[in-house]
Amino acid sequence: MERIIVKGGRKLSGSVKIEGAKNAVLPILAASLLASEGKSVISNVPELSDVSTLADLLSILKADVEVDKNKVKIDASNELSTNAPYELVSKMRASMLVMGPLLGRYGKCEVAMPGGCAIGSRPIEQHLKGFEKMGATFNTTDGFIEGRVDGQRLKGAKILLDFPSVGATQNLMMGAALADGVTVIENAAMEPEIVDLANYINRMGGKISGAGTGRMRVVGVEKLVGTKHNVIPDRIEAGTFMIASAITRSEIEIQNVVIEHLSAVVSKLEEMGVKFVEDGENVRVIPNETLKETDIKTLPHPGFPTDMQSQMMALLLSIDGTSIVTETIFENRFMHVTEFNSMNADISLQDNHAVIRGGRELHGARVKATDLRSAAALILAGLIAEGFTIVTELKHLDRGYVDFHGKLERLGANIERVSDETEIEY
Numbered sequence: 001m002e003r004i005i006v007k008g009g010r011k012l013s014g015s016v017k018i019e020g021a022k023n024a025v026l027p028i029l030a031a032s033l034l035a036s037e038g039k040s041v042i043s044n045v046p047e048l049s050d051v052s053t054l055a056d057l058l059s060i061l062k063a064d065v066e067v068d069k070n071k072v073k074i075d076a077s078n079e080l081s082t083n084a085p086y087e088l089v090s091k092m093r094a095s096m097l098v099m100g101p102l103l104g105r106y107g108k109c110e111v112a113m114p115g116g117c118a119i120g121s122r123p124i125e126q127h128l129k130g131f132e133k134m135g136a137t138f139n140t141t142d143g144f145i146e147g148r149v150d151g152q153r154l155k156g157a158k159i160l161l162d163f164p165s166v167g168a169t170q171n172l173m174m175g176a177a178l179a180d181g182v183t184v185i186e187n188a189a190m191e192p193e194i195v196d197l198a199n200y201i202n203r204m205g206g207k208i209s210g211a212g213t214g215r216m217r218v219v220g221v222e223k224l225v226g227t228k229h230n231v232i233p234d235r236i237e238a239g240t241f242m243i244a245s246a247i248t249r250s251e252i253e254i255q256n257v258v259i260e261h262l263s264a265v266v267s268k269l270e271e272m273g274v275k276f277v278e279d280g281e282n283v284r285v286i287p288n289e290t291l292k293e294t295d296i297k298t299l300p301h302p303g304f305p306t307d308m309q310s311q312m313m314a315l316l317l318s319i320d321g322t323s324i325v326t327e328t329i330f331e332n333r334f335m336h337v338t339e340f341n342s343m344n345a346d347i348s349l350q351d352n353h354a355v356i357r358g359g360r361e362l363h364g365a366r367v368k369a370t371d372l373r374s375a376a377a378l379i380l381a382g383l384i385a386e387g388f389t390i391v392t393e394l395k396h397l398d399r400g401y402v403d404f405h406g407k408l409e410r411l412g413a414n415i416e417r418v419s420d421e422t423e424i425e426y
């Protein structure tokens, strides 16, 4: 078991390079199962534990998968298995995204029930209702969801999502890509990762239009063929480093960013007193010494992303005044509040609102990551805390951040990652 130890108080400077997006690459790897011919070569792939988990799942489904640093080659032209086992699905909910490709290509799937996770119960009825509209029926037995399609091929349908679920939109568009006829998804999620997935499927021979809007149209095709694809930069990693700059009141450069993917985060930070100077794919982040408190509310894209909520809360702790954070996406995404409070923060919870009385000095403490973003947020708080902050449960961090402590160290932070046995004198 490893932990990260941060000693607060250092300014940051220099540049940091952003990886490919975890939340784009996972559905893209799943979509590679749609190709009954040829090989896909996916580049700009981040070296994350979630990527290894999905690569293992694709191999168990009998695709040939080669992971070579930032490149993954997938040949799914074999006859695939349609059974996604519990060991992998339970490790990572995004494993559910093989459902669409398997139903689209084979008209059947058996996928272990994903269950909830620390941030919420995360049901999947929007996925299932959409597939049912396309002619699938589902049975739940022995912890597996078994999907079957009469006549083997999904049929194009008009689907209205109750909520713009990212995963449901992705699963349904993947299934629809090989369906018989035209599928229209209304109230579709509009995240940049949805657009990246549509671009990949279209390059495989798919016919998807309207990705990135609330109305997506998918014309089913007979077959899809493996292709090359370069994954978009990780907007959440980029946003996390924007907060690292703002919380330490230090100017840094962030490389490999698509700033339009971060509009909500950037406009909030600008309101608070952070300037951004764009130079192609790079951006300089220049925070004022004094920042203004603000309120944020998480929303589906293009609103403020829930995946940036805990990092933003860390920043609000450093600002005088009262700020309110409202979480509307996940019902239990405030577990970091207890950890922040153990660092001398003053945050109280009222339903889905967190009231943050900022400006108190944070004290280093031993804190536990509860999900991947809270892991990053606790480290960010550690950058300005008095003394040592020790962050444990790094398995969460490794799901979504490549070498997070190394990147911060190269920017000048006093931070190290050690094994739990290492004796440290504080």
Ligand SMILES: CC(=O)N[C@H]1[C@@H](OP(=O)(O)OP(=O)(O)OC[C@H]2O[C@@H](n3ccc(=O)[nH]c3=O)[C@H](O)[C@@H]2O)O[C@H](CO)[C@@H](O)[C@@H]1O
Binding pocket: 022, 023, 024, 026, 093, 094, 120, 121, 122, 123, 124, 125, 126, 127, 163, 164, 165, 166, 167, 168, 189, 193, 306, 307, 329, 330, 331
């Ligand atoms: C791998 C990946 O890309 N994960 C992202 C994806 O997760 P994910 O795709 O799971 O998120 P969704 O947009 O589906 O979920 C958002 C909310 O809708 C609810 N819901 C969803 C589907 C459903 O059938 N029924 C239902 O009630 C969920 O429980 C949650 O409360 O989008 C989230 C919201 O931006 C991000 O935080 C995650 O980082």
Ligand SMILES: C=C(OP(=O)(O)O)C(=O)O
Binding pocket: 023, 093, 094, 119, 307, 372, 373, 400
């Ligand atoms: C919640 C997240 O991911 P996942 O949906 O994979 O749990 C995230 O990336 O912040």
